[in-house]
Amino acid sequence: MRALLATLVLLALAGCAAFPSYRDRSVDMTSMAVFDPARYAGVWYEVASFPVPFQEGCTDTRATYGALSPGVLSVRNFCIRDGAPTSIEGTAEIVGPGRLKVKLGGMPFAADYWVLWVDEGYRTAVVGVPSGRAGWILNRDPQIPDDRYRAALSVLDFNGYDLSRLQRTAQRGANEQ
Numbered sequence: 715m716r717a718l719l720a721t722l723v724l725l726a727l728a729g730c731a732a733f734p735s736y737r738d739r740s741v742d743m744t745s746m747a748v749f750d751p752a753r754y755a756g757v758w759y760e761v762a763s764f765p766v767p768f769q770e771g772c773t774d775t776r777a778t779y780g781a782l783s784p785g786v787l788s789v790r791n792f793c794i795r796d797g798a799p800t801s802i803e804g805t806a807e808i809v810g811p812g813r814l815k816v817k818l819g820g821m822p823f824a825a826d827y828w829v830l831w832v833d834e835g836y837r838t839a840v841v842g843v844p845s846g847r848a849g850w851i852l853n854r855d856p857q858i859p860d861d862r863y864r865a866a867l868s869v870l871d872f873n874g875y876d877l878s879r880l881q882r883t884a885q886r887g888a889n890e891q
Contacts, residue, residue, distance in 0.1 A: 734879075736764035737846030741874030745828040746812030751787060753836040754829070755779045758852035760883045761863070764875065766848045771795045773884040777852065779806065789816060794886075831869040838862040840869045849875055856885035 737743070760775040769775065772793035780788040785808045792801040804818035806827065817824040830840040838858060842849040851858070851866040858866075871877055 735846040736849060736875055736879050737842070738874035738876075739844075739846055743828060743830070743842060743844055743873045745810070745830060746832060749808075749812040749829055749832070750836070751779075751785075751808055752781065754832065754839070755781055755787065756854070758839060758854065759856045759885055760850055761853050761856070761858045761885065762851040762866075762880050762882050764847075764849040764879060765881055769793070772800075774856075774886055775883050787814070789818065791818070830873055831866070833862055833865065838866055840866045842870070842873055842875065846874070849880075851880075856887065 756779065758777045758779070760777070763769065763775075772795050775791070775793040778788075778790045778792070782788050782805065787806040787808070788803070789806050790801055790803045792799065794800070802818050802820070804816060804821070806814040806816045807824075809815045812829040814827040814829070815824045816827045826844055828842050828844065830842050832839045837854045839852045840850070841852060849870060851863070851870075853862070867877055867880075870880070
């Protein structure tokens with residue numbers, strides 16, 4: 715049993731090393747000082763991302779957050795892959811202002827997700843990870859207005875992300891099943 719556990723840990727660490735870093739980690743990353751989890755709850759459509767391998771082939775990607783208890787949100791990530799709906803559920807513990815520790819089902823560890831920016835109306839959000847191995851622009855609607863998209867790009871740039879590697883996410887209007 716210990717040998718199996720050690721092998722799984724080594725594979726997880728090796729997999730982490732294979733993830734690219736999309737940001738200059740010498741740049742300080744900042745999260746939202748004033749973050750309202752109740753306003754953050756609800757559906758967010760991914761309009762662009764610095765993709766991670768488990769998102770490969772996904773379209774119509776969205777995340778739904780809901781209140782579970784004080785300081786903890788439920789998370790459900792959904793996408794269409796190869797024509798079929800797929801989803802994963804978990805929790806997001808609030809560990810600091812704009813800082814979430816996200817644990818998804820089947821994953822051996824929790825990941826740091828930092829809310830870098832949310833517009834005043836909580837319509838558009840930018841989320842990053844300190845390692846720079848992922849990042850997302852989220853919007854309450856599948857289509858984002860140009861002004862908020864440009865603002866989101868500025869936030870990513872300010873936090874050291876390489877904007878040339880950002881990929882737009884196809885939102886074709888597929889319904890969740």
